[in-house]
Amino acid sequence: MHRVKAIAVLAAMTLPLPAPAQVAPYADLAALGEALFFDPALSANRTQSCATCHDPATGFADPRGAASPGDDGVSLGDRNAPSAAYAAFAPAFHRKENGRFAGGQFWDGRAAGLEEQAGGPPLNPIEMGMPDKAAVVARLRENPAYVDGFGRLFGTGTLEDETAGYQAMTAALAAFERTPEFSPFDSKYDRYLRGEVELSRDEELGRLLFFSQQFTNCNQCHQLQRSAVDPQETFTNYEFHNIGTPENAELRGMNGIAAGTVDEGLLANPGVDGAAERGKFKVPSLRNVAVTGPYMHNGVFQDLRTVVLFYNKYNTKNPERLVNPETGAPFGPAPVPDTLSMEELTAGPALDDQRIDAIVAFLKTLTDARYEPLLGD
Template identity: 45%
Template sequence: MNPRHSISGLLALTAVLFGLSGCETPADPEVDNATQNQKKVALGEALFHDTNLSLNRTMACATCHQTGSAMIDTRESAAVGASLGDDDFSRSDRNAPTAAYAAFTPSFHFDSGEGLYIGGQFHDGRAKDLKAQAKGPFLNPVEMMMPDESSVIERVKENSERVEQFKTIYGENIFDDDLKAYDALADSIAIFEMSDVFAPFDSKYDRFLSGEESLTPLEAEGLRLFEGKAMCSACHPATTADGSRPLFTDHTYDNLGVPVNHQLRAVNGLGEGVIDNGLGGREEINDPALNGAFKVATLRNIAVTGPYMHNGLFKDLKTVVHFYNTRDVEGAINPETGEAWEEGEVDATKNVNELGDLGLTDEEEDALVAFMKTLTDKQYEHLIPAD
């Protein structure tokens, strides 16, 4: 396992905006950029919530990323760890991550100085950026299930108002080429996901940083542990060198030694013989040293975005903290099963330097949870589970 390094310059939104406007120029070149952006946001929002763009017209982006629920799938069916697809039967093998703050993730790349892969969308970074990510779910056979890009665009063209929005923003001829129209569709969704709806930066911790509010003694102790004994900040930095609001991720990849989610495997039909190698399993990466590595998730809204881990294995945030603390401690118990922790799905390459035997007391685990609850956006604070 490579040691962690301080990754600089990753929080600038300009890195995310790079390359997202690869469609035709607006029909009216005199339109103010801000106005044009507002039009893209409005179109992207409509497309994000449009269930007609799935095969059976039952599923939208917002189905798995609900704007009133911290951008996750709150359907009861998702509790096993992965969302149901458009056919109300199929499932992937991974938990749908929150879409909140995703716009700040840099494009996928290898940092030769750090010796690490950084950024990208999805748990394994297979989509380079937010626009590439937006193209994926429509065509995924266990998500929205559309057969090809042209089929999606034909659904778009069923809505005359939507057609006019496309033409106004991307040009009268945008529908002459289905691939260009599909690129425009993804572009507008990505621009919507860059709006303040997804990243308000108004949690209690943000208010604490700006001097508007104080942390309770338990929350303050949790912050101290977060940056010290628990080593959380090694991958989820709570401060930034340039004073910008922290995203609580360094955008790198790590193998946490997470066990198989047997309940999910039982319902998605993949069975027990499958191994999800994450980043290392991508054909173009193909690096056994990275097997089992998944993107370090943001901790913003973590208290209200369960189930947790890339496969949705754990239901409770306290369980996650206890896993980090005791994964490698002989006799330690998974509180959700009452049994000892299982071996990781990809155990050989798991991180043993920053988790597994942290020596935290139960009270210290509670303090960490209390602190992480302060990372919840104000509009979702009512969703925080009661103690």
């Protein structure tokens, strides 16, 4: 009896095993979005993907300079590519009860959310340079895996319709940007909140200064949650302010925009009207700020310490503290002086070098773990 069972078992072992189940490519919306994010075929000359200007190796920002070169190899914009990290937490563009605009994507908030933002660069002539949505969807149809993936996720024939296909593409990209890949909340600061590490003396001083209502104005614009220890603090209130960022003359010299031409900022948003909004830009998140320079909407500052010194200029009368250390000359004038957020900019006393260095040290603790090697010493 036992011998018969043994023969049956051996026979079963020699039978061919069933083929493994076939896993459909891009069965997950975020996985499809990830493929699209890194695909240069979505640009006119097939040289540029979303990741080109939002490099995951450098905090989803563009390390190549103050503004990103276009797919045509010639075009150069006038604004710095903001980091796409933590962008999913920005609320839709809206007007707050206090009358201020907030939220949206891009420096002027002109895209209400991630989906709308994702649809912008492929069609921008100085970015990815595709002529229209139909051309983008035609590129998607070139890839059999996309045809299969879009069909499974959005319905058969989605890529046969340019409007539906383009909308599906932006939905997939947005789904990828909402994954923990972009927003891991695992910086030293996050680990400190969880009790896993301690901050250094300088980092702790910087933290206290940052959240202070007496010594700095940092958290007036760079704090969203009511609690200073909220585990999902994005370090921006998503409002729009004019802080007097000087013109980037070097960038203007390269992109051919005449010196003195004012970037209208928030007023360039089609949904905004009124001279009071001129020259205002969205307050960016400070997460990964230490590794995502250059800084400001036009990339005018290279070093994070220079940014803190620039803010400090509004509270000091010492002429030596009004000098940009990167140029050796005084900080340039505000392009739109009439709409400066003076109440926020002048809150608090002038800071000495120790306190400036401490704030920089704290800002470095907001760096996601994967980018900490970029901090160096």
